[in-house]
Amino acid sequence: MIKLKNINKYYGKFHVTKNLSLNVNSGEIYGLVGKNGAGKTTIFKIILGLSEFSSGELSIKGSKDKNQLLTNRKEIGFFIGKNFFDYLDARENLNYYRQLKGIRDKGEIDRVLKIVNLHETKAKYKNFSMGMKQRLGIANAILGNPEILILDEPTNGLDPQGIADIRKLIKKLNEEYKMTIIVSSHILGELEHTANRFGIVHEGKILKEIDKNNLESESDTIEIKVSDIEKTKKILKENQIEILQEKSSKKTLEDYYFELVEGAKKC
Amino acid sequence: MLNYLIADLNRMSRKKSLIYTLAAYVGLFFIMVYMIYNPNLDAGGYASKTDMFLEFYPLVVGIPIFLSIYSDDFKSKAMQIAIGYGIDRNKIILTKAIETVILSVISGVLLGVLAIVMPKIIGLTLSHEQFLGLAFSSVIGMLKIIVYVNISTILVYHYQNAMYGTISFVLLCSGTIRIILSLIFSQKFVVDIIGNLTEHLFTTLLAIEKLNYITTGSFNINSIIEILLYMVIPVIVSMIIFRKKELEF
Numbered sequence: 001m002i003k004l005k006n007i008n009k010y011y012g013k014f015h016v017t018k019n020l021s022l023n024v025n026s027g028e029i030y031g032l033v034g035k036n037g038a039g040k041t042t043i044f045k046i047i048l049g050l051s052e053f054s055s056g057e058l059s060i061k062g063s064k065d066k067n068q069l070l071t072n073r074k075e076i077g078f079f080i081g082k083n084f085f086d087y088l089d090a091r092e093n094l095n096y097y098r099q100l101k102g103i104r105d106k107g108e109i110d111r112v113l114k115i116v117n118l119h120e121t122k123a124k125y126k127n128f129s130m131g132m133k134q135r136l137g138i139a140n141a142i143l144g145n146p147e148i149l150i151l152d153e154p155t156n157g158l159d160p161q162g163i164a165d166i167r168k169l170i171k172k173l174n175e176e177y178k179m180t181i182i183v184s185s186h187i188l189g190e191l192e193h194t195a196n197r198f199g200i201v202h203e204g205k206i207l208k209e210i211d212k213n214n215l216e217s218e219s220d221t222i223e224i225k226v227s228d229i230e231k232t233k234k235i236l237k238e239n240q241i242e243i244l245q246e247k248s249s250k251k252t253l254e255d256y257y258f259e260l261v262e263g264a265k266k267c
Numbered sequence: 268m269l270n271y272l273i274a275d276l277n278r279m280s281r282k283k284s285l286i287y288t289l290a291a292y293v294g295l296f297f298i299m300v301y302m303i304y305n306p307n308l309d310a311g312g313y314a315s316k317t318d319m320f321l322e323f324y325p326l327v328v329g330i331p332i333f334l335s336i337y338s339d340d341f342k343s344k345a346m347q348i349a350i351g352y353g354i355d356r357n358k359i360i361l362t363k364a365i366e367t368v369i370l371s372v373i374s375g376v377l378l379g380v381l382a383i384v385m386p387k388i389i390g391l392t393l394s395h396e397q398f399l400g401l402a403f404s405s406v407i408g409m410l411k412i413i414v415y416v417n418i419s420t421i422l423v424y425h426y427q428n429a430m431y432g433t434i435s436f437v438l439l440c441s442g443t444i445r446i447i448l449s450l451i452f453s454q455k456f457v458v459d460i461i462g463n464l465t466e467h468l469f470t471t472l473l474a475i476e477k478l479n480y481i482t483t484g485s486f487n488i489n490s491i492i493e494i495l496l497y498m499v500i501p502v503i504v505s506m507i508i509f510r511k512k513e514l515e516f
């Protein structure tokens with residue numbers, strides 16, 4: 001759906017992205033993982049044409065052609081920061097973007113406001129809470145039912161309930177509306193619950209892309225249920241297998257991320 | 268592009284400060300007429316006072332126009348959404364320039380009609396020259412807004428911040444930059460090297476063409492071309508500056 005191949009970008013002498021390659025497949029929730037300043041937003045800006053790159057290839061829906069990219073970007077809804085007018089309410093703000101995007105159906109505003117649960121809000125944007133602002137941002141991103149959704153740190157500044165709401169919403173958009181979603185976060189545990197594929201970005205490079213299933217299979221610990229724990233321990237002991245820890249656990253995305261990043265630093 | 272234009276114009280129609288400022292300026296015009304009105308007031312007196320009043324129109328009405336089109340957009344970063352949605356950057360700049368023209372023309376026509384109709388209400392008859400003089404003052408006000416906004420937006424697009432553009436617009440409208448340039452251009456060594464540039468200043472061109480038309484009934488085509496260039500060149504410069512500009516969120 002979206003492919004970046006060997007993308008290099010410089011800010012002056014600063015090499016921001018280094019041969020960055022990324023591949024987002026149709027229908028998946030792709031989690032872009034990395035600390036602040038790793039290059040996540042730059043990747044989004046490159047995809048959206050808000051930032052030029054020095055070399056490499058970008059393709060959206062299979063096309064690399066500059067004019068076709070402009071057309072294909074109309075299939076992308078995105079939330080990067082808060083792009084609303086203080087003096088307008090939720091409906092008026094969305095109506096602005098509805099007109100800008102050339103969406104004729106005025107009912108689209110109510111549809112997306114209902115999805116994000118803001119349909120009863122009458123307040124001006126300047127009086128919105130952080131959670132409401134985030135949800136309105138997502139409502140704007142899904143206006144017109146785009147095929148691809150880009151969400152940059154959508155849970156930033158939210159309380160646990162707000163985070164859970166956004167997580168549920170992202171899954172709903174993927175499952176019910178069949179949207180391909182790219183979501184970034186520096187809260188790794190958060191992405192682990194949402195995405196089904198991950199791209200680990202560090203210092204402008206994608207260190208690795210990995211499926212959620214593969215992430216789990218890369219674990220060196222297993223959790224098994226047995227009928228007789230004591231007998232199992234005895235068998236292990238007879239075979240000179242030491243029990244290091246009794247409670248086994250899966251490798252988390254966080255463990256995996258730090259392993260990779262630390263590995264990259266050593267290299 | 269048309270969608271963007273419609274969306275922006277709709278948005279601005281909900282911005283009360285723009286409407287209030289225009290209404291306040293019209294209100295001030297009525298107050299001025301009330302203050303100058305007396306049984307001895309003739310058409311010449313009315314025309315000269317109204318002409319002076321219209322001098323402030325680009326500054327007073329131009330600032331809210333400029334802020335509505337550019338400041339709100341850059342503050343909310345709505346332009347990034349438009350670009351991310353696949354609208355060409357040049358088309359965005361063109362759309363904004365068209366919005367400036369539309370809002371300037373609406374305000375200019377409103378004030379021009381008011382200035383011309385008012386004498387009939389207070390029982391004065393304007394001569395042909397006085398009529399043309401007032402009509403030209405409104406058109407000149409419009410043109411000043413368009414050109415000064417276009418020049419100021421170069422800074423807006425470069426810095427992605429409307430503040431520098433606003434300062435530039437105020438300096439242009441208030442005549443500060445014209446005075447500085449006139450001083451520089453009137454220096455003997457400048458005239459000796461480059462020639463008389465003062466006559467190519469935008470305000471000078473407008474004043475000369477206004478006088479030309481009132482006295483001869485025609486325009487100097489070269490001056491009209493120069494005026495058009497003042498409108499077009501800043502837009503092209505903005506396009507070049509904005510073409511590869513990194514957009515911040």
